[in-house]
Amino acid sequence: MTTAPHAHAHRRERPFVPFALPDTIAALPRRPFAFSRAGLDAAAAASADPGALYRLLLREQESEAPLLLARRILDAFLHPDGDRGSGPQQAPDTGDIATEVAEARRQLAATARSLRDLDPEPRRAVLLQRAPVTLLAGCWLASVSQPATQPSVIVNRLFTHHLTLRGNGDTRRGLTHLRRRALENEGIHLPPIAAVDFLDKARARPLTALHGCFHLALARLPANFLPEVVGVHYAFHTLGTDDLLTATPPPLSEDELGRTLATYLDLAGPDERRRLHHAVRLTLDLEREHLTLLTELASRQTGLTLEAKVAEIISRHAPMAGTQHGSVRVGDRLMSDIFRSRSHPREASAPPDLAAFLTDLRASPYLRPTGPGHGDCRLTDATKFGGPMFGILDERETATLRAWAARVQAGERPVIEIPPDTVGREQAERRGTAIARSAPDDIVLAETEPRDHRELFHRLVNIENFPHTLPLAAERAERCFQDAEILFVHGSGGRYTDASWFDYSPQALYERAERIYWEKLIEPYRPLRDIPDRDEVLFRQSTFYLTYLIDGAWLHRLARPGHDERDSDAMLFAIYADEMGNGDLRKNHITLTHRVLASAGIELPHIRDEAFMEQDELPDNLYGFAIQQLCMCLFPDRFYNEIIGYNLAIEMFGSGEMRLHEIQKLRHHGIDTCYEQAHLTIDNFSAGHAKQAADIIVSHLDGVRRLLGEAAVAGEWRRVWRGYASFAYFLEQPLLKKVTEDPPDEALTELVI
Template sequence: MTTAPRTPGRDRGFVPFVLPDTIDALPHRPFAFSRAGWEEARAATLAEPNELFRLLLRDQESESTLLVARRVIDAFLPAAEDRAPDAAAGTFADADAIAAEVQAVRAELAAVLAALTRSGPQARARALRGRAPLALSAGCRLDTLSQPATQPSVVVNRLFAHHLTLRGGGNPERGQARLRRRALESEGVLLPEIAAADFLDKARARPLTALHGSFHLALSRLPANFLPEVSGVHYAFHALGVDDLLTDTAPLLSEPDLREVLAEHLALAGPATRRRLYAAVRLTLDLEREHVAMLAELGAWHDNLTLESKVADIIARHAPLAGRQHGDVRIGGKALTDVFGAARIDLAGFLADLRESGHLRGPGNGDCRLLDAMRFGGPMFGIFDEHEAATFRAWAASVQAGERPVIEISPETAGDEAAERRRAAIARSAPADVVIAEAEPRDHRELFHRLVNIENFPNTLPIAAERAERCFRDAEILFVHGAGGRYTDASWFDYSPQALYERAERVYWEKLVDPYEPLREIPDRDEVLFRQSTYYLTYLIDGAWLHRLGNLGHDERETDAMLFAIYADEMGNGDLRKNHITLTHRVLASAGIRLPHIRDEAFIEQDELPDDLYGFAIQQLCMCLFPDRFHNEILGYNLAIEMFGSGEMRLHELQKLRHHGIDDCYEQAHLTIDNFSAGHAKQAADVIVGYLDRVRRTVGEAAVAEQWRRVWRGYASFAYFLEQPMLKRISAGDPPAGPDTPSPGETDDLADLVI
């Protein structure tokens, strides 16, 4: 049942949303978690620093991770708005004053780093390795800042433009992470991808490094609620440029560009936001001082190590991985499997035994059985890197020369004191704005509100996952009957790149473009506005289905960059005038429709947009919250929705809008960018082909069919909403024999098609 037309623009008793969106911070709201999520998070916050980092990096889909993020932020920035008094905030009321303080700290850190790396390439490589988790994750705070709750904010779009720059304009090879990785590799620091299980081990990450990284990842999980903090940390971190100083490379974001965005945020900000932003700047200065001091401490520790301590450090790193590989080898009468399998290795005792063993005897130049085992063909070939092997050779030579210094093992403790303070703060963190509540939205409107503001309603995530999965399952009915769709064809076919392109091409021309004929009669204004109102709810979340794809740790597929580029286009590539959410609000204003922002509670009570549309919009918001679980389905959905941006329906809407003097910018934009020759529709097909080709190359041909089925049910899930008239006839036992067309007297309004 559809909602009857209504006269737009009546006073609803709420403040309408007006462009530009000059919000400086979202209104403070509590964070609602279920009891189960609370219990899971409690254990996670007590984890070792490396495990905390891995959790926040890898899991972007569970409510417990969001609670962990909230606690980490609270531990680093407890009651941030109360930490910087008004007087202090006023001292740094403008961006230039903040910049002066940051530049003074940069000069201080530059001097420390210069001294740290002065002793040679090994010292430089150690510093780069010690910074790698922070250097390669820098910018993650902006990953999901652009979302339905924050668009089209002026500040968010300015920051999104920076995000796009850091991502190489959609080309990851030009992005910050790839450039820094190449700089690391040029210094001999070779590391796996940041999400790899052994990344932190290979980076030899200190606990303090993992905790600092966890703070930045925590901000990336709740950026809408902590916009001032994200803005302050973003400016200070990149303006300090510790990683640029270490790698001796030019920054992708210049300090003047960073300062310009900071100044714009400050100009919009009230006193409370200024305090929060400034507290975030000061925290970042403290953190970077703390981390550079740790690098200096680590460098001094290495420089002061005796040869025996250097060998002990190498053995300590490799011993946990030795397992039972040494068989019957014995040192000092003890089996190596027992020595390395002990809960705590007596390194001093082991070294004393090893240097008296036959494994180190030789002619005096370091050659010995131990070194032979490390060479090509030996049982330990490839275990130790070149620098480690050279350390063993030097030690063997000293032993063969008769040197027997007292073995004193110097433990590696750089940054541990600061790390323990940070860790204790996380363990005792109990933010006052966290509440335990089970999710029971009373209707579609409240569910929509929670999904838009999902950071504040993590307890709704299980509901979202179940709804999305149910829709995908139900949509598979179109694998059988989809050919009868009026705008889509979700009928099943066996995948090949050629078959996909042929299907998409046929749908584009036969169902979307060729049927077009100009309208001979234009409906009256009220009818046109009502039909438009059936689209607006989905227009207001344009691009949402893609906004969580390709985040840090989830962006290693070649196709992720293509998806990010499509989303960036939807957001105007950071240009607020071209942002599709901005275009939607322009159209609404020209039609005289006044609505609150979809993030506001007042939107729940709006009565301009029909209830029938909420199911369609809710499905988009549900699936997008699970970019890993529903990755394949999102690829198929993306193809369907991008193809629907062109053709008969959009051309008819253009004709009607122009006739009645209503802004047609949104419709025009999609006709421009969604075409199937080189636009988003073609790119969406290319993404699927590229993704499945990667599956074939990495997993095998047999896996492609399973992955393809999930992709295609994502396409079918869009058709499932769009082709409701056909589905109603199928349900009544009267499936169409050919492409669906309206029965006599049946309207083709989307209010009837999408429910």
């Protein structure tokens, strides 16, 4: 690990390369990953347990530590022996890769089909074990579309796949829901994937959790690992392991996957091709490895004696028993003593001898018949309603226990042998060791504050490489939300908004939104009689371009696995998909922005490039508005309420007087109006984004009411409305100057309207 150089080193020596459509980028330039000391320490303190890593990567997306762990996990999987130059040396073509994957699929398909055709009990064990991978399928696409990668040709192609996997806006038809239904048809009912007990209920082994960790790590850093994303995506879905195991149709056709691969390879250079090929081969290895685990698991499950199955049940539940057995004795020992090592993991003692325990248990009074029922005894009676073990075992476990009790009561006394369970252990230890030893040389310590707004904007756009900026981003976003509450009192005087406070009800929200739409945006419109000259028009437009170049950014992190289970999440994703043209580059709003810039003769580097910090076309004092969008979007859980309020404000602003005037002025001077025209139509309050944004708020708060009660709605609503006010805070600068002696913080600079 090294110390990061300041981002402004050699500032004037960088070449200016103007961005031009189409965006044919195949990989971002290699950059270090900058972490603070606190971030490094937090990652070092994180548990190395595979299940804990899985949960952390899935559930925590707003801090540095998961990003650092993701970088190390990717390094460990891609370069398990520490040789970062390993991997294919030739730059392959589409045919080479397709042939290699097709051959692997022929081999693996037979295994997958044999697992699907197992008897119900081992098949259920296989599907249950595979679930933590099955339900993550495609997670690496969740944030591949972001300010640093749009409007890339390959990213938009991948985004169309992401839309398909999410059911094209209807999550009930999305891949995750289809797979869940397939599992439920097999009697497998699992909690949400982000639930704290998901892995326990799936009985996930360490190797399964580690495979999930690789997929989740790729989902955390997709911009920096774009070649790997494409390679994993192509190989995983072309192999179709989960399609075969769950007997569900492939979500993406082989032809479409092949065309996407060919598109990428046409864009890629030799290094990107090698990286992709290496990721393809890794994916093939991982699927072979996991199918081997599933095969061994099925074989073990099939060969287990009834006594061994009972031992597994006891082993599974003993850690939670604590001292609840009190004075219960089996043989000559207290049960609390027998299982102390499981109940108290910190106590160094040998694991219990389950074979000896079961031998003693079947000789104990607890298995003597208590009634005429088959298998009735004190042990099974304890699992019935009112018994001390009621609700602890599931139906299958209870049935297994009763069958064993019946066998014991029938006088059967086979020698009890518990085969060691080593399925997947060696592979998990090997991959866990690789993660522990991983030390990528591109991880650096960085504590410096950004020198100015330009550098802060650059960091936020490329946040994967600047995680140490996250605390600053959270602080800025929160400060803006707090400052914006001044408009709760004075907001009615806004020219384009009304952020004044009102008590929430669905009807009150719709009435306020409609009044703003008509009274502030539509009715004031009159065609301009005098058109400003071209320079003035372009200057006014330049005050918008920075935010146009990150259009939709406030929503781009809201649809990640484990964070997309509310109805409002699907509705927000649908709006973001529209902003990105639903994968159609011609309709992508970032593409439209670049078209407008080109028609106006404005040349800029892409916002992801360091050279953008030196551009002189866009005014310096207008970065605050775009920075606020980029800051709040990095905290989709913490600022969810504020984001949906902000979403209402920005979508409503797309309609009405200002937009119509801009179209009139641009047309007069021969400048492309495509961006303004798109928002004038798509953001309408009849059925467009403005109306959808109000519906989203109502849906979310209705969910809060049903889950937490009416009293909780008020607190959530205040945060929603300050999100709306935060947009007005930038837009209504003349109003703010009237109502306060102190101008807004310079860090939240003016948007001149």
